[in-house]
Each structure stands twice: as C-alpha cells, then as structure tokens.
Amino acid sequence: MELMKLFHRFWLNFKLFWRRMRWIKLPYLVILVGGFFIALLAVNIHSLKCIKTEGVQIVNSVQGFNNCNSSSQQSLSFVAYGGRDVDSGHLRHVFDMFKWYGYQRVKKIDEEWDVMWSHDYPFQKLAPLMKNLKPHQKVNHFPGTGFITNKMDLATSGLKFIPKAFKIPEQKNQLLNYVSDNPTKKFVQKSNDHRGIKIKSLKEIDLDKPGSFIQEYISDPLLVDGYKFDIGVYTTITSFDPLRVYIYNGDALFRYCTEKYYPFDDERVDKYVIGDDYLPTWEVPSLTKYYVDYGFSMKESFDGYMMSIGRDPKTIWLQIEEAIRQVCLKKESQIMKYLSLYKSKRNFFEMMRFDFVVDNNLNVYIMEVILILIPIYYVPN
16 A cells, blocks of 8 residues: 555656656656666565565464464363273264364373263262362263253153153142043153153053153154154253353254154054164155255255245244253253352263154154263264
8 A cells, every 4th residue: 555655646746747847858767767666666575575574473473373282282181981891982983073172082080181071970979079170170961960861850840842741650640630631632651761652541551650750642743754753952061050052053863763654553653653773864755865965964954855845944943942941941950059069060061962853833842851972973974
C-alpha cells in the first residue's frame, strides 16, 4: 500500500513536471525516469527480504511450539485396568487412539499416568486411589453414573421419553391397575442383564420375581423395508458441575432385526428383539445405495431414506437430544452426592450410548443406556 501511494504521488508530480518542463531534452528525461524505476526496484527487493525474514521467524516459532508440544505429548501416559486380560486384543482400538495422540502406555496403576481407561467400575476396588487423584489425572468413569445406566432405575424414572415401567414386586398393584385401564397394551419383563426379553401376557409374567421390572412394549414401531430397528447415540459427559454433555452427531449406530416385523408373531423374538447378530445398515435394501454406493454414514443413510419417503428425520433427532438432556438433568443431583465424596469433580469423564426405538408416529423412546468400555469397530467403515 505504501509503495502504491508513493508511485501515485510520483505520477502526479511527474505530470506537473512534464507540463512545466517540456523543454528538457529526451535523453535527460529517460535518465530521470530510469533512475526512478531503479530506485523503486531496490525498494521492492528490500521489502521482499523483510518479508522473507519475517516468514523464517514465524516458521521457526511454529516449529518451536510444535517441538514443545511434541515433547509434552511424549510425556503423557495412560494405564488400562480391569476386566479381561487387557492385552488380549479387545482394547486394541483404545490403545491405538492413545498412541495416535502421543500417549505412552504404562503397565501398573501405581506408576505415573495421566489417563486411566478402566473396564471395571473402579470406585470400590481402587477406592483409596480414586479419592486421591492428582489434578491432572482423568478416569473414564464418574462415581454414581449407575443412576443412568441401571436399567431398572432408568425405566422407572417416569420421564417422558421412557415407556411406562413398574418395579416388581414393589409396584405390582400399580401395574395391575394400569393393565386394567389399557387392556390392549403389550408388556415385556426385563432385568438389569437385559437378556431373554419376550412379549408375554400378564398371566405368563412372574409378578413376584424380585429384581425385575415390567415395561410397556412399543407395538407400532417405525420400520425400514419392514425391519424394526434401534438407534444408538454416542455421548461423552465431561462434567456434572456444571453439567456438560457432548452428543456425537457425526454418525449413530443403527441395528435392524433379522426378520421382518410383519406378519407379527410374538413367539418369533427376532422380529422385535435386536440381538448381537443384528442386520447392519449395508444389508438393508433401501439403505444399501446410500451406504455402499454414495459412501454415506449410517445416520446419513437413514436420513436419506426418510426424506425419500417424505418424512423429516429432524423430528427424531431433536427428540433424541431432548431425551438425553432430560435423563442427565434428572440424575444430576443423585450423581453429585457421590461426587461430593471425592477430592475433585474434575478427574472424571464418561462415555455412554443411549439406545432408542422410534414408533410409526416418529416418537422416540429410550430403551437403555450403556457404558462404552470398548470402542465399536465396523468393518465396512
């Protein structure tokens, strides 16, 4: 900009000079103009040298920062604890993630570490350590999050996005009254292990079985190509005071039943219960083109299908976010009581998956919340 101003000023002066001094001979004029442009070139060369010098200084400072950052990352460490043999391979994705970010693994919990990845709930077996964590140390569990992940406590919390449920045998009479008022509704009996789920008539249900609960079955589910499905949404909680929850919107886990829902037969549980051998997105015909041909994620494939049939998937995702918010707010005070027993509330984080089903009116319902102990890897991805 300064050079342009200088040139513009010269040009104005030159025009004025030309008008007044037309009697100057041409050779002198050429020498005058040539001298000016030589001076201008010298200024440009000097400016370029200055720019180069500044650039080198900037690069050196960035390299210095990266070197400092690299050296600090090399000093970071993590330790794996609990569950099966941590070296059996089931935690390889966890180890790869830490390695990617420059963390070194230590083998013993009594060594110096920055992050503990615990397969077990560590607050009983490692109670003295958990209550004396250093300010920089992080553990992948919060004390008290069982209030969210305990299936019975969650199901009977009375929240809007959870199907009606009753503790057995404590709420047996309430259940009988509800069934009397809603004779067409179906129910399933569940427990905290969440296995052996099957629709049963009230006569088939053991209403005196301790440690179980009876929950209303969502009998008009949204289907894709005739298959019932659930949606797993991944979250990370980094704080309860203040409450801070991150919802991963890049993708979600979609699992489809292996048998088509209709003609419905409650004796065939594969029509309505999603097992470990579920049908993946890339094997559902209407989703294959999105996932395989277009390279969409599972969430994008589902959204594309919904829009193709004239239904708005945003209705579902907005409800899901609200449901997660309500659960965390509902359980916050209970968890805070446990957190108050520890030196700091800042040493913990929790990764959870909220599982939902959707009915044909696009209403969402929370089925369960599970802790993420092992990252899930999808081969087609």
